[in-house]
Amino acid sequence: MSDVYIVGIDMIRFGRFPERTVPGLAAEAALMALDDAGLGIRDVQALYCGNLGQASGMVGQRMLAEIGQTGIPVTNVANACATGATAFRDAWMSIKAGVYDIVLAVGVEQMGKGLLGGSGGVSTEGLIGSGTMPAMFSHIGMEHTRKYGTTFEQFAKVSVKNHFHSTLNPKSMYRRETPLPEVMNAEMIAYPNTKLMCSVNVDGSAAAVLVSERKMKQLGLSARAIRVRASEMSSSPFEERQLAMPDFSAVTRVAAKNAYERAGLGADAIDLVELHDCFATAEIVHYENLGLCADGEAGRLIDSGATQLGGRIPVNVSGGLLSKGHPLGATGIANIYEVSTHLRGEAGQRQVEGARIGLTHVVGGGPGMGAACAIHVLEKA
């Protein structure tokens, strides 16, 4: 079966745009991605649009009302923090199935500040533990501490690294270094995650134009094309403690195993990774979930500097969700933009030299919801 290629991809600089609209933010990224491919909305045969905050609001159709109502099928997608990657994967599947040759995938989100969730009704918060995102992801970190002795300082180093990376990325929300004492002394949110170890709620959008192999050749767009080597998703497999603490590891391991098999390669072939660092604790456990190191070695991996730009396996050179920002529905396509930019050799100061193959990972969910994970393996065509 022939491959699917990205021929246009872009994102807006993440930030806070309360005066903008969700379809307006989506439209901006869509036009940027089309421009990157040298195509127009009239070339597009289908649209997959990811957004959480207005999941019932027909964001895709409203976006087309701003950039051209061509009558194409629109599918609006919501899948927690995997929303954007799910829209991308649906676009990929539609081409893989032979239904379309040129498809647009868009992810967009407009967010408030502060903790997510917690709205309405009689709340169990504080009386039966916590339903906050920081608490959930702190449990995951503390489970790693329990098993392997991982320290507060090791978790904090993730944030130091990703904030440093973001100083090299003009599309990042924040672009400021945060030394280790600043990270560790920041307001404690849920131990061991301080405020600087929590991702930033921002507004943002990202879009990708996907095409069939035949169309890529016909349009002469192979020079900057990115081949999708694997596109895999998973939902929560049964886990022993899943009803008490949501699982983000087993679900990632299922998708990672399938992605490496589909791509026909192992973690050692990957040159850079954009993974779901919604909290600093999450990045540590995902090193192991994605096979970047053996189980129990993640603390030593961050200590060694291997995941910093210039290291063996740079992780989140974009600045990650911790500094670039995490507009939920846009994140999954923004990660694919970052890896594609490196594979094209266009990442400027933060370029991972000689990058040929990259991996993107997003995973989302919540208390009592289960989880969605999406992993893409991308290669310079």
Added chain:
Amino acid sequence: MASEDTEAVQPLVPYLKTDASGPYLAGSKCQACGHLFVGERRVCAKCSARDQMSPVRLAERGRLYDFTVVHRSFPGVDTPFVDAIVDLEDGAHLKGTLLEVEPDPEKIAFDMPVKIVYREAVPVGGGGKPYLTYFFVPA
């Protein structure tokens, strides 16, 4: 219809029940694979068996598997508090708030023995009305 029930303090979660002997936590044990769930259910999420669930009363003692100290929560919620995951003696896994410990990670030990206590408390969003809930305390 007015009854004594409408006067009684309501449970905060549906798996907290009360019978003649007092409050207890309701669980379901799968007769096919043996997994023990918190709350009532008909299908086993682990082995997919249908209608193999037996109702059980959950154990009231266990050990601290995992925890975090929550300092920032939703508006109106008192902090800090300890959000704990406990492995009960019967094999069930239960989330709850751990009381009567210092909310300091240095002073909380993984695997410390805990027990369940039932108390009334006023949740956020409940109009100031007390509800019956459960907590963990050191055993």
